[in-house]
Each structure stands twice: as structure tokens, then as C-alpha cells.
Amino acid sequence: xxxxxxxxxxxxxxxxxxxxxxxxxxxRKVGGPKLRITVVDRANIRHSGSLAAxxxxxxxxxxxGTPEDWVAYVRYDLLGAPVREDILLSVGYELNETVALMxxxxxxxxxxxxxRYLRRGKWNIEVNGRWLKPITAKMAExxxxxxxxxxxxxxxxxxxxxxxGAVGFGVRDGRFYVIKARAVLMAAGGAAGIWRSxxxxxxxxxxxxxxxxxxxxxxxxxxxxxxxxxxxxxMIPLRIKDTYAPAGTLAIGVNAxxxxxxxxVFMLEKEEYVRMGGHTAPTPVRxxxxxxxxxxxxxxxxxxxxxxxxxxxxGLREQYLDMSPTTVLYWAAHDIDPARExxxxxxxxxxxxxxxAACCGAWTxxxxxxxxxxxxxxxxxxxxxxPSRYISGCWTCGRIAGRHxxxxxxxxxxxxxxxxxxxxxxxxxxxxxxxERWSKQEFFTNGKPVRGVLPRxxxxxxxxxxxxxCGGRIHYFTVSEPYLEIARRRIDRLRRDQLRYLVARxxxxxxxxxxxxxxLDCCQLVIEHISYRKETRYLGFVTRTxxxxxxxxEYDCFICSVWxxxxxxxxxxxxxxxxxxxxxxxxETI
Amino acid sequence: xxxxxxxxxxxxxxxxxDPWCVAVCPGNLFVIDxxxxxxxxxxxxxxxxxxxxxxxxxxxxxxxxVQYQLAPIPAELIPRLGKRxxxxxxxxxxxxxxxxxxxxxxxxxxx
Numbered sequence: 001x002x003x004x005x006x007x008x009x010x011x012x013x014x015x016x017x018x019x020x021x022x023x024x025x026x027x028r029k030v031g032g033p034k035l036r037i038t039v040v041d042r043a044n045i046r047h048s049g050s051l052a053a054x055x056x057x058x059x060x061x062x063x064x065g066t067p068e069d070w071v072a073y074v075r076y077d078l079l080g081a082p083v084r085e086d087i088l089l090s091v092g093y094e095l096n097e098t099v100a101l102m103x104x105x106x107x108x109x110x111x112x113x114x115x116r117y118l119r120r121g122k123w124n125i126e127v128n129g130r131w132l133k134p135i136t137a138k139m140a141e142x143x144x145x146x147x148x149x150x151x152x153x154x155x156x157x158x159x160x161x162x163x164x165g166a167v168g169f170g171v172r173d174g175r176f177y178v179i180k181a182r183a184v185l186m187a188a189g190g191a192a193g194i195w196r197s198x199x200x201x202x203x204x205x206x207x208x209x210x211x212x213x214x215x216x217x218x219x220x221x222x223x224x225x226x227x228x229x230x231x232x233x234x235m236i237p238l239r240i241k242d243t244y245a246p247a248g249t250l251a252i253g254v255n256a257x258x259x260x261x262x263x264x265v266f267m268l269e270k271e272e273y274v275r276m277g278g279h280t281a282p283t284p285v286r287x288x289x290x291x292x293x294x295x296x297x298x299x300x301x302x303x304x305x306x307x308x309x310x311x312x313x314x315g316l317r318e319q320y321l322d323m324s325p326t327t328v329l330y331w332a333a334h335d336i337d338p339a340r341e342x343x344x345x346x347x348x349x350x351x352x353x354x355x356x357a358a359c360c361g362a363w364t365x366x367x368x369x370x371x372x373x374x375x376x377x378x379x380x381x382x383x384x385x386x387p388s389r390y391i392s393g394c395w396t397c398g399r400i401a402g403r404h405x406x407x408x409x410x411x412x413x414x415x416x417x418x419x420x421x422x423x424x425x426x427x428x429x430x431x432x433x434x435x436e437r438w439s440k441q442e443f444f445t446n447g448k449p450v451r452g453v454l455p456r457x458x459x460x461x462x463x464x465x466x467x468x469x470c471g472g473r474i475h476y477f478t479v480s481e482p483y484l485e486i487a488r489r490r491i492d493r494l495r496r497d498q499l500r501y502l503v504a505r506x507x508x509x510x511x512x513x514x515x516x517x518x519x520l521d522c523c524q525l526v527i528e529h530i531s532y533r534k535e536t537r538y539l540g541f542v543t544r545t546x547x548x549x550x551x552x553x554e555y556d557c558f559i560c561s562v563w564x565x566x567x568x569x570x571x572x573x574x575x576x577x578x579x580x581x582x583x584x585x586x587x588e589t590i
Numbered sequence: 591x592x593x594x595x596x597x598x599x600x601x602x603x604x605x606x607x608d609p610w611c612v613a614v615c616p617g618n619l620f621v622i623d624x625x626x627x628x629x630x631x632x633x634x635x636x637x638x639x640x641x642x643x644x645x646x647x648x649x650x651x652x653x654x655x656v657q658y659q660l661a662p663i664p665a666e667l668i669p670r671l672g673k674r675x676x677x678x679x680x681x682x683x684x685x686x687x688x689x690x691x692x693x694x695x696x697x698x699x700x701x
Contacts, residue, residue: 043615043617046614047614053642107696150618199659201659202634202635202637202657210638211617211636212638243660321692325639328690329656330661332666333661333662333663334661508618508632
């Protein structure tokens, strides 16, 4: 048995990020001084997660119109597909107030000549956001939450049908953490590294989304039987080639048009793209259009910064230093000046997210943020069917979750009885199993385990399967049932009989082992959800060659799955879509 | 753009309980070599290139490079952390030097 740390708390927040830290702050505000709040993070909350390098804009802000107009835009940007308008509205009503709060906490927000927040496009404002993460983390610190840095949560604990805590290991101290809680918030981010990276070796983590977000949110919730939704979407980001830094700074930031190799502003010049919205077409459509141009021999695709606003183009390096210093150094190394030459863009590999332009996450009850497992709440990227919330929306969502958790504690979220020692022992064995296996290995002369698989080997196998058979870039992100069937067989094989060979030589590798365990669960969700939706609703993100049309009669609804451990299968159900904001779903209202 | 540590500059933050690079890396990638007592990134391929380690290093001992498979040498980007700003010195492949500045915290708040 490992050395154990037992913690008893009221609210456990898994993931000290954008949503988690604000959930802690709000829970303290409404729950009073006696409330015990615990935040757990695999790294140091001041610098962990997807904000580690900063961001230069907040992409959810009501600059004009109403929260209803914003929801109409979010819906439009996902081609009018069903979204949880109730959840989005709850965010929209509090977005601007939350941004004002964070400005007061020290976030530098740029201003225009009239002293208003500097707009970038309709729903975005510009910030100096390099320090977004420390400023966000300060909210959890101010809330007086107990902060456990460097603890990797491996499993949620379910007892009598209710989520009552989580277990994990200290990535530095090697201890086994057992945390009992009356309410648990899952806010551990989305998933990178499901599909093959664009690069290998020392650049295999040169990607848009933070590679340390491993899909643990989705995997852990799936494993305790929460209803999961939206894995038939995925985010394919068009980004600056090679550094995969955000390209919105070039598009709406400096008004650079997107052009093909012939210099055509194809989104505005070609009827088939104009019909779909031109240069402000829904995000997936722009990916689809770029790859259509490339397939027709008119690639590469560029953001033509030589045609952008010259003053703004001159400030691009500073803007990128706020979120992607790599890009600035890359330009310097290649002697690229965006004022003199267009910037090439490309699609990065797909990512699973719930707060950017995709819908992955847990299904939640009303606007409570509670999942279908009592006591388990979801926020940030872990919350399903409410896309385009971005940073400011995740802050807001965290606050709303914090409030509802306090309500739960005042009602049904009563004291948790003692944890079942047998279950805890089982979870401990499971948590450290790859380390134990290493100690029983024999080794080849070069140190490779004879009958053990290293996390990186298994990750590569998984990423190859997903790339080749689940709509990877090599197939221009298209997919069909015959490919999916191979993906299913191979991923099931890894999950069902290869994990028993997974070994880890030390705690650092144990993190990687759990990363791949979690990612494999995400693969199952993605394959089965895409397979279930026999239509093409998210053109560009998931383009099915066998079902190229939309089928509203069958699939204009939400699709959820529950995992059944006895059979290792996902059982699907549908929920009807409820339109709250009236009007044509494929049109913006302002 | 993984970080590499210059041995002559790194002192392992000998007076700190937790060396800065070890304390801030979101990937848990920095360790102190028990033999040399100097820091190193234990797996450069795992790095996401956020440069937080480089910004915080009190000795400016950490150099970040673009992976050679993506860009040739030389070029340098050297941050210097102030109270409310980061000042960056950028040296491009032609040897031209630029001085750039980011505001990181709004005025009036404690650092």
C-alpha cells in the first residue's frame, strides 16, 4: 500500500483552470466562510492548462445586441446544429459582468479612443492576456480554497449511485490521494493528442491545444456512467502553419483576407462559398472550403496580411507574444514579415473540446451543470452541447456551476458516509498498476521491457489508428463506416486487452500512462458517436462520405451515450432539441 | 520550441525551496539533475512551447529554440519579467534586434 492522503471536503474541483478557479470563487461568495473547497490540478494552477501561454482576445463578449443575439450567432457558427440554448443563455446573461470582474482583478483589457473595450469582430474584445492564467488562479486563491497542485486525478468515486469524490496520485510525492466530497466539479479541460500530431520527435507537441489536456474530463465521467454527448463533433482548427497559433488575430484582428495560391479571396469570390456565408461562414465550413481548394490544386492557403490594415499588421508580433511566442520566434527564424508576405495557414489535427467550436462533454440537467450522476457537475470544456463559450464563457460557466453546487449542498448533497474501503483499495491498485507492472518486468539488453508497452508506444498506435481510420487529416477529415469499423476494432483491442501490458518506470511515465488510458476512452466515445450519427451535420469537422447529406428526421436532436462496463459498449439515446431563441437557425440575428 | 538550459548560468535556484522552472512548467517537465544540481527539461518533445520557464528563470539561463525540423537557426527571443510587463528582445536570422513589450497586469493591482 502507498502512503495515503485523506481529504474530506464539501466541494471538490477537478482542474484548476478557467472554469474551476471561478467556480471556487463563486462557491465561496454564495456558500460562506465555512464551506470547504478543494481544487486539484496535475500541475501548478498558476500556469497549468490551455491558458499556459496566454491569449490575446476574449472571444465571447456581448459588444452589441442581446445575449439572445449571441446565442443565435453561436448556433449559426455550428451550421444551425442543435445547441443547448438554455445553457448558452445562462452564460450570455452574465458574460459581460464576469469580464468586468476579471478586469478589476488585474486583467489588462485594451480600450478604444472612447475608452470602451476594444472590439475585434462582433463578439470579441482584445486583451493583453499573457497573464490570464495567474490572474484566473488568483480567484481560487482568494476564495481560500485548499489547492492541491501536482496531483493527477485518475478516477471519480461513485457510491450508491452518487459521485462522492475522487482518487489520484501525487506526480511528485507518489502518494495516493483519496478525496471525499459532497459535490464534485469536473473541469479538467478537453483533449489534445487523440489524432496523430503533425510532427514527430521534439515537435510532436507543437499543436494548437495544450497537449497536457488529455481528455481526462470526458474519460472519467464516462467511466462512472455519466451520459456523454457531442463526440460526433470535434474541433479542427485552421491555424498558422507549423506553429498552429490562432489565426483569428490575422482574420478579424487585422482584416487579412483568406486567399488561395492564385490569390483568389475564394470565400467571397466563389458562389458555392458565398452561399454558405462567405468569409464569416460557420467555422467548420471554412475548414471544408480550404480543403476543397487544396484538393482542387489551389493550395496552399494564406491569410494575406499584405492586404490587412497596415497599422494593425505592424503590431502583430506583440499580439502573438501574448499567446504564442513560438510564432514570433518562428517568423524571426524564417525572416517572415507579415507586412511583406502572406502567412500560410493549415489545419491542425482535430481536438475534442466543449467550450470552443465543438460540443464534447457531459449531458447536464437544465442549467444546473449537474450531470446525470447526482453530485457530479461539469463545467468548462467538460460541459457538453454549449460551444463557443471560450475563456470568458468558461469563467462565467464556472461561476454558475459554483452557485448550483452550493444549492445542491443545501439540499440533497448531504454528508457522505464513509468510503467503501474495498472500493478505495481497488482504485489504488488500478491507479498504480503500470508502475507495479514495471517492477515485475524483464528487460532486453537495451532496457526495453520484454512484455511491457510504454505509454508513448501505445499513444502512437492509438494516434495512428485515429488518423488513418477516424477521419484524420490524411483523408481530408472525411470518414465512413468501413473506416470506422477498423478504428473500432483496433481501439477496442487496445482498450480491452492491451492495457494490461501498459508499464511506467516512474511517476512521470505514470502520468503518460494515465494520459493514454484516458485518451483511449475518448477514442471510443468519438468512434461510436460519429458512427451513430449517419448523416453529415458538421460539414468540415466530420464529413461522412457515406452519408453526405443532413438527415433532420433522424438526427436533428442531441445524441447521448452511457457506458456499460459489463459489455464495454455505449448505449445511445436521443433528446429533443429545444429552440429558445426564435428565428432561422442558419442565420445570425444581427 | 523546447527549452534548453545553459550550464554556466543555471545555479539550480540554490536558495529557493522549489526552483522556478520546476515550479511553473505546466507539463511537469523540469527537474534538477541530482549530479550537477542544474535544471533540465527531461523530455523536450513533451514541451508545448509556452515559454513560462524562460520568462521566470531568474538567471536567464533558459534558451528556447524552435525545433530545427520547423525552422533554421539562428534566432533568439529573450524575455525579461518585470512587475507589470514582459520586455522581449527578439533577434532575427539577419541579426536585427527588436525590443517588444507586453503588459501583463493592469495598473493599480498588487503584483
